[in-house]
Amino acid sequence: MMMLPDVAVKMTESLKSASVIFVLLVTALAYTGAQADSTGTTPDSPATQAETASAPAAPDTHPIFSLDHRVPGGVAVIDLGRSPTRPSVAFQNKPVLVIPDQSGGWIAIIGISLSTPAMQQSVEVKNDANSRTIHFEVQDKKYKEQRLTIKNTRQVNPNSGDLKRINTELKAQNSAYQQFTQIEPSNVIFDKPVEGPHSSSFGLKRFFNGEARAPHSGMDFAVATGTPIHAPAAGTVTLTGNYFFNGNTVFVDHGQGLITMYCHLSVIGVKVGDVLKRGQVLGQVGATGRVTGAHLHWNVSLNDARVDPAIFIGMFKP
Numbered sequence: 001m002m003m004l005p006d007v008a009v010k011m012t013e014s015l016k017s018a019s020v021i022f023v024l025l026v027t028a029l030a031y032t033g034a035q036a037d038s039t040g041t042t043p044d045s046p047a048t049q050a051e052t053a054s055a056p057a058a059p060d061t062h063p064i065f066s067l068d069h070r071v072p073g074g075v076a077v078i079d080l081g082r083s084p085t086r087p088s089v090a091f092q093n094k095p096v097l098v099i100p101d102q103s104g105g106w107i108a109i110i111g112i113s114l115s116t117p118a119m120q121q122s123v124e125v126k127n128d129a130n131s132r133t134i135h136f137e138v139q140d141k142k143y144k145e146q147r148l149t150i151k152n153t154r155q156v157n158p159n160s161g162d163l164k165r166i167n168t169e170l171k172a173q174n175s176a177y178q179q180f181t182q183i184e185p186s187n188v189i190f191d192k193p194v195e196g197p198h199s200s201s202f203g204l205k206r207f208f209n210g211e212a213r214a215p216h217s218g219m220d221f222a223v224a225t226g227t228p229i230h231a232p233a234a235g236t237v238t239l240t241g242n243y244f245f246n247g248n249t250v251f252v253d254h255g256q257g258l259i260t261m262y263c264h265l266s267v268i269g270v271k272v273g274d275v276l277k278r279g280q281v282l283g284q285v286g287a288t289g290r291v292t293g294a295h296l297h298w299n300v301s302l303n304d305a306r307v308d309p310a311i312f313i314g315m316f317k318p
């Protein structure tokens with residue numbers, strides 16, 4: 001796993017028992033959030049240094065600024081000012097979504113992973129010949145606990161064969177999240193993928209059968225099996241599969257690292273390479289994988305950081 005050097009080192013040093021492997025694996029899962037309702041103990045803390053320059057003032061009335069919630073699991077929207085060409089922006093060494101505003105300026109939309117420390121952070125901005133650093137402050141956010149009971153105990157403590165499968169599936173899903181295409185998203189303020197009540201929030205600290213696992217990497221909608229799921233923006237299907245935790249799953253790439261994932265489907269209605277229009281049906285809600293009942297689990301990822309989907313549909317709660 002490219003961004004987990006500490007975990008990788010630990011894994012090579014101490015592959016002593018299935019339980020050790022499992023703990024490390026779930027720690028990795030906790031970091032990547034590749035799994036919808038996945039397992040894990042503690043997120044790591046990337047060694048991002050605070051710097052001393054002041055944060056940019058970015059007052060703006062552009063509707064995109066409604067996405068700006070600078071917390072772990074949130075989004076920072078930063079006005080980059082005007083330039084004739086699109087600046088390239090990197091956060092934690094990963095490329096960031098940049099869109100034009102209506103006046104010749106550019107806006108960076110940065111995903112802040114749950115494991116990002118609440119402190120000053122910075123992005124690197126490159127523009128033709130010159131480069132600069134913009135700082136921004138990430139505020140702390142407290143996420144609640146959630147305790148769930150899973151009847152199939154193998155879905156809480158998988159056996160060694162399961163772990164092999166989980167690891168392979170994790171690699172495929174992580175690589176889907178890491179794609180960065182130069183396509184500009186059709187819209188970054190999303191439509192809801194299903195009509196129905198929101199049942200479980202992003203970021204909940206989860207306990208399955210009393211055991212600590214990874215925080216909830218997306219949001220859930222309590223909707224019946226068979227409910228059609230609509231693409232919240234145009235995109236390309238980059239991965240589908242039937243996964244141990246996530247069940248039937250679809251990944252959609254909306255462009256420039258803005259990627260969404262839909263889990264526990266009863267029916268996958270698309271195939272890899274399909275180009276979806278905004279609103280197009282991609283599958284049906286179900287109860288496959290590790291679930292306590294039928295629902296849609298929906299992830300949103302920016303620059304390979306899983307962020308709160310509620311932000312993109314106007315439902316964010318501080």
Ligand SMILES: [Zn+2]
Pocket residue numbers: 036037200216218219220296297298
């Ligand atoms: Zn979920």
